[in-house]
Amino acid sequence: MLEQTLDVRFTEVSVPGCGRITTRTYNGTVPGPTVRVRGGQTLSLTHINGLPPNPPHTGGHNTPHHPNSFNLHTHGMHVSPSGHADNVLREFAPRTPDEAAAGAPEPRYVTTVHVPADHPAGTYWYHPHLHGAIAEQIVGGMTGVIIVEGDVDEVPEIRAATDLVVCINELKVKDGKIPAFTSGAWVTGVPSVFTVNGTVNPTLRLRPGEMQRWRLVAATAFTALRLRIAGDRDGLPMHQIAQDGVTFAKPVAQNMLDLSMGNRADVLIRGGTPGRYELRAEGVPGPLMTIEVEGEPRRPPMELPASLPPGKPFLDERDITNPHADREVIFHADARVFTGAFPNAFRVLGTGATPAADPHGDLTHDPAYGLFDPHHTNHTLRLGTIERWSVRTDETVPAHSHPFHLHTNQVLLTHRNGQRLDPPIWHDTIGLNGGKPGDSATFLVKYEDFTGHAIAHCHQLHHEDLGMMQAVHYVDPQSPARTDLAAGLGTS
Known part of the structure; x- marks a missing residue:
């Protein structure tokens, strides 16, 4: 049994490149902790709701409501949707006003996910999924990555590559906080701030000939990402090895990669000509991440795998x-x-x-x-x-x-x-x-x-x-x- 506590409360966090913001977080960080599990294991998540009581709601169920309640969705995973597993019909409510005034303890909830032994190894993610509260919470950074480890990780060329989570969040920040979802114009009225692993445009270093495995996660609520790696002259190709957690039969070279909201892609990136490169998304001003290819070259250059253990057989x-x-x-x-x-x-x-x-x-x-x-x-x-x-x-x-x-x-x-x-x-x-x-x-x-x-x-x-x-x-x-x-x- 793998155990993890996810403590949810309003936290003032520092977002390099954006400043300090007050938002709902998992364990005080944006994004939340990365969880690693293997097929056949059980994941036990204890959720603490340290948020204040929900404000009153008089509208219908298809309008925003209960912004301080949540639950948990293990996005993309093939696990049970029932009981205390990946059940998005549950509600992890905060204390009521009377309970908070009386000093009652913060409520705790448990999610227990049994991962099938033959579950595809790959990159998944978790986020709240209470209808009426999802958008406001995710654009505040309530997201995290789940990695299911398995056969693809043992391919020699992949095992030799540095394994990096590249979680792309889309934050809506106004006056140092996430504004409440109060109108249909809320989405377009507040500009998006894009972060990678909690930082605006972080810098990653890569040696010429070095291979890295990037687990790209589009943890965005509103914006699809058409990604490319641009350089002063040429870019770097992305050798895709998996889509949405399922491994390909072999790497596929991509100069452009489309990730809609919620998609993931595992890619192998090999350092080429020394210089400065940028991970960019079409329509997003500024780079998502800067890549500096520098240092002593790897000799010989690290190789791509010729084939991969396919993650799931095709249907006919x-x-x-x-x-x-x-x-x-x-x-x-x-x-x-x-x-x-x-x-x-x-x-x-x-x-x-x-x-x-x-x-x-x-x-x-x-x-x-x-x-x-x-x-x-x-x-x-x-x-x-x-x-x-x-x-x-x-x-x-x-x-x-x-x-x-x-x-x-x-x-x-x-x-x-x-x-x-x-x-x-x-x-x-x-x-x-x-x-x-x-x-x-x-x-x-x-x-x-x-x-x-x-x-x-x-x-x-x-x-x-x-x-x-x-x-x-x-x-x-x-x-x-x-x-x-x-x-x-x-x-x-």
């Missing part, structure tokens, strides 16, 4: 359980249709869309249609079956992004915008940018091992808090399926 389209019952997900936004501080409706349409409050009325203004309903199951998914999903956005503005994330089971991306991928790529989060038409993706997924209530949602977390989410229920086909989420709701 011929094994789809019901090829005539594909699921379709459409991300759709209706602007300025509600009154109040949050006028935009962020809907998930297509298969299993949440029913309208008035099916015969104006669906554009409907307060329920396609929005998250905690008492409605959008998808019942049966263990052992393989299904094909098509997901797309009907946004017309390219900058508008709706990344799709399914909890509990990784998905095999087979097509992008109608074009087949060869080979297909395992993901847990798929970026979808707007356009004319907007992006589309097709994937296969096999529901394996775990039953329980989970979710699928947009990983632009402002949209998720406002209702761009669906409830899924993984069921054993030998047992009757339930159609509500009552058993998944709770506070412990």
Whole structure:
């Protein structure tokens, strides 16, 4: 059993390049501690909620609320979504006003995650996932990295490389603190500050010929990252060895790497011509990180591995359980249709869309249609079956992004915008940018091992808090399926 305490409270932290800010943290740092585990082990996390009582909330469940409650999601991991495991329907509440006034002890909660023995070795991350509070907490830095160690780490060329976490956070800072999520304009009204491992534009040193393994984590809530390593003349290629925690069959050279919100990529970087290089993201002013290639060259230069132990076998389209019952997900936004501080409706349409409050009325203004309903199951998914999903956005503005994330089971991306991928790529989060038409993706997924209530949602977390989410229920086909989420709701 691996044990870790995650103490959450408001902390004044120093962010080099940004200054001192007061924010919710795990253990007083941004990001929180990196957790390492191996397949077959059990991870026990004790959460202390040292935050103040929640302010009163009078709005609906698809508006921001309970900013001082949280829970835990082990993003991308194939573990149970039920009980005290990766259950995002739990609530780790702070003390009530009366309890705080009386000096009651700060509440503690436990997450126990049993990692399957055959879990893919790779890079994952953890973050709070209480609906209505996610965006504000993540842009305050409540994130951390989980590393599942295993076979890929024993490849000689990878074992010889320095292993570095490169956690990219997107902070929203105003007047030295994270402003409360009080309106739909909150996202665009406060500029983003990007940090790597808690510092604005840190400097990393790399010898010519030296190889490093970077575990890139897009721990961002609102901004997708198109990454490249630029130099005065030439850049440095990124040799990608894994996507979203699943190892490739061999390294793939990339001059540009797309990470949507929540994605991870493991890459091998080899120092080339001495000089100054920068890790940059398209559309982000200033470098994310500076790389100084300097010092005595490695002779001979460190080599790339010719092959890798693939992290997960591919699925076959011929094994789809019901090829005539594909699921379709459409991300759709209706602007300025509600009154109040949050006028935009962020809907998930297509298969299993949440029913309208008035099916015969104006669906554009409907307060329920396609929005998250905690008492409605959008998808019942049966263990052992393989299904094909098509997901797309009907946004017309390219900058508008709706990344799709399914909890509990990784998905095999087979097509992008109608074009087949060869080979297909395992993901847990798929970026979808707007356009004319907007992006589309097709994937296969096999529901394996775990039953329980989970979710699928947009990983632009402002949209998720406002209702761009669906409830899924993984069921054993030998047992009757339930159609509500009552058993998944709770506070412990």
